[in-house]
Amino acid sequence: MVSLFQEDSIILRKREIKVKTGLVPHSKLLFYAENPRIYSMVWKDNGTEPTQEEIFSALSKSDHVRETLVPSIKSNGGLIEPVLIRNNVVLEGNSRLAAYRILAQNDPKTWENIRVRILPESVTDSEIFTLLGEFHIVAYSD
Incomplete structure (x- = not known):
């Protein structure tokens, strides 16, 4: 079941970007392998991109996910803050997605849908990297 979406916006590089906020099944989302936190955790020396399962495994073992996010979300x-997605890929909020999936293992119905903020497809990769820099460097946390 997908909720009705609300219109919202974010400001990036002095430009207002229209986004939509609502609920989607977490099972439809993918971890963003190039997210700085994930990149440092699971990318292989030979440059091979990690699988979705490898990313989830690494994140789900993280103390931050298990001891902070899971209890907080529960x-x-x-x-409190939706994950940020574009084309069903979680650009910001991969740890929160992992925490949701941990919760869903014990109670799939309650944790079926996760709150998302959807970026339009028109947002460029350069803008995404700027946005991730703001989240990871300035003061936001995953």
């Missing part, structure tokens, strides 16, 4: 009944 006690709040969901995410």
Whole structure:
């Protein structure tokens, strides 16, 4: 089941980018292998991109995911801040997606849908890297 989406916007490089916020099944989302945190955790020396399963395995073993995010999301009944996606790829919020999937292992119905903020396809890769830099360097956390 997919919720109705609300219109929203984010500001990037002095430009307002229209986004939509709502719920989607977490099972439809992919981890973003080039996310800086994931890149440092699971990319292989030979440059081979990790599989979705390898990314989930690494993130789900992280203390941050297991000891901080899982209890926080569970006690709040969901995410405070939606994950940021483009084309069903989680650009920002991969740890939160892993935490959701851990919760869904024990209670699939409750944790079936995750709150997302959808970037339009027109957002460029350069803008995505700028945005990720803001989240990872300035003061935001995954």
